[in-house]
Amino acid sequence: xxxxxxxxxxxxxxxxxxxxxxxxxxxxxxxxxxxxxxxxxxxxxxxxxxxxxxxxxxxxxxxxxxxxxxxxxxxxxxxxxxxxxxxxxxxxxxxxxxxxxxxxxxxxxxxxxxxxxxxxxxxxxxxxxxxxxxxxxxxxxxxxxxxxxxxxxxxxxxxxxxxxxxxxxxxxxxxxxxxxxxxxxxxxxxxxxxxxxxxxxxxxxxxxxxxxxxxxxxxxxxxxxxxxxxxxxxxxxxxxxxxxxxxxxxxxxxxxxxxxxxxxxxxxxxxxxxxxxxxxxxxxxxxxxxxxxxxxxxxxxxxxxxxxxxxxxxxxxx
Numbered sequence: 356x357x358x359x360x361x362x363x364x365x366x367x368x369x370x371x372x373x374x375x376x377x378x379x380x381x382x383x384x385x386x387x388x389x390x391x392x393x394x395x396x397x398x399x400x401x402x403x404x405x406x407x408x409x410x411x412x413x414x415x416x417x418x419x420x421x422x423x424x425x426x427x428x429x430x431x432x433x434x435x436x437x438x439x440x441x442x443x444x445x446x447x448x449x450x451x452x453x454x455x456x457x458x459x460x461x462x463x464x465x466x467x468x469x470x471x472x473x474x475x476x477x478x479x480x481x482x483x484x485x486x487x488x489x490x491x492x493x494x495x496x497x498x499x500x501x502x503x504x505x506x507x508x509x510x511x512x513x514x515x516x517x518x519x520x521x522x523x524x525x526x527x528x529x530x531x532x533x534x535x536x537x538x539x540x541x542x543x544x545x546x547x548x549x550x551x552x553x554x555x556x557x558x559x560x561x562x563x564x565x566x567x568x569x570x571x572x573x574x575x576x577x578x579x580x581x582x583x584x585x586x587x588x589x590x591x592x593x594x595x596x597x598x599x600x601x602x603x604x605x606x607x608x609x610x611x612x613x614x615x616x617x618x619x620x621x622x623x624x625x626x627x628x629x630x631x632x633x634x635x636x637x638x639x640x641x642x643x644x645x646x647x648x649x650x651x652x653x654x655x656x657x658x659x660x661x662x663x664x665x666x667x668x669x670x671x672x673x
Contacts, residue, residue: 356388363429373433381573424560434555434558435555437551455554456529457540459546478519480500491627506528543603584642592658592662603618604616618635621653631658
């Protein structure tokens with residue numbers, strides 16, 4: 356192992372917290388190694404007043420960090436997996452996936468305990484088209500508005516009264532010690548999570564085999580396998596931030612005692628009026644086959660038309 360390892364990270368409180376956790380794990384496992392954090396400002400951190408879908412999507416949070424990796428200025432990057440695009444630059448890979456945090460979406464409000472208590476017309480904030488369409492399906496009487504900014508900024512906007520409630524990933528709240536702010540949680544059946552939600556991804560150069568081997572202790576087999584299925588689903592759909600797409604994979608035990616992967620995925624129109632949601636299972640180890648197969652099933656069941664219409668509308672509004 357190198358004596359000094361540099362982690363490229365966004366400067367947000369959550370990103371730094373996640374990278375600091377990784378730093379501590381590495382230094383505890385490898386005494387004598389020093390891990391430094393290198394803060395990198397991404398385009399997604401600069402553009403805070405426009406919905407992600409209109410300015411380039413999730414890749415806005417990783418591009419500059421990946422460029423620093425490719426130039427050798429940092430040795431690895433720690434990402435929230437839900438922010439990582441389906442395709443990566445060829446010289447890089449998501450080699451390490453630590454154990455997943457809570458994958459659910461959290462409901463946060465100061466006057467209400469759960470979604471059902473919100474009065475008609477209440478303003479709910481979210482930056483996610485995936486959450487928007489599922490909220491519209493659950494409560495079509497609400498006003499759902501865009502909410503950008505870091506996690507602490509979003510909570511501040513709620514506390515200032517700009518929103519009656521906001522929806523955030525439970526994992527981010529937990530990692531910042533703010534789980535008490537959540538007043539309730541959506542089950543995956545009520546609101547399907549984003550691809551990779553709750554998981555971290557450690558990205559590094561493919562040719563850095565020594566570092567990859569040294570970080571192997573951080574990899575969680577179950578999380579890595581389930582996230583692979585979700586990302587294969589996203590990749591086959593060629594999904595970007597302009598389309599509400601969700602996927603969540605879990606492990607289960609078959610009748611014969613064999614370990615299985617169970618994947619649920621959805622594609623929807625932004626207003627939630629059309630939603631294709633399906634589930635299928637596959638033997639353990641067949642993550643990519645499962646993800647691609649479920650995507651094909653959803654495409655054949657009406658998802659292809661939804662994707663075409665959403666991308667066409669996005670191109671017209673560009």
